[in-house]
Amino acid sequence: xxxxxxxxxxxxxxxxxxxxxxxxxxxxxxxxxxxxxxxxxxxxxxxxxxxxxxxxxxxxxxxxxxxxxxxxxxxxxxxxxxxxxxxxxxxx
Numbered sequence: 001x002x003x004x005x006x007x008x009x010x011x012x013x014x015x016x017x018x019x020x021x022x023x024x025x026x027x028x029x030x031x032x033x034x035x036x037x038x039x040x041x042x043x044x045x046x047x048x049x050x051x052x053x054x055x056x057x058x059x060x061x062x063x064x065x066x067x068x069x070x071x072x073x074x075x076x077x078x079x080x081x082x083x084x085x086x087x088x089x090x091x092x
Contacts, residue, residue: 017047017091018073022058023066031081032067039087047091 019036023029033051040047052058058066061075068078071090076082 017045017071018050019047019090020050020052020070022052022061022063022068022070022078024053024055026066028081029067032069035082035084036069036087039084039091043088043091045091 021029021033021036023032029051033049036049039045040049052070058068061068061070063075063078065079067081069076069082069090076090077086
C-alpha cells in the first residue's frame with residue numbers, strides 16, 4: 001500500500017513541459033505552432049504550448065530572429081520552422 005502511495009505522489013510531481021513559441025504572428029510562427037501541436041498529438045506527449053508575442057520577453061531570451069522555440073526555459077531554435085525530427089528530440 002505504501003508503494004502505491006509513493007508512486008502516486010511521484011506521478012503528481014511530474015511537471016508538465018512548457019513550450020513557448022516566440023514570434024510576432026508571422027506565417028512561420030503559425031507553422032511552428034502547428035508543427036509542435038502535430039508532434040504532441042502524434043506522440044501523446046503533454047505540454048503547455050504558449051505563444052509569446054511580447055517583444056521585450058522575446059529579447060529577454062536573447063532571440064533576435066523569429067520564430068523561436070523555448071522548451072522549459074531553454075531556447076532550442078531560432079530563425080526557422082523546426083522539422084518534426086527536431087521537435088521530437090526536444091519533447092523526449
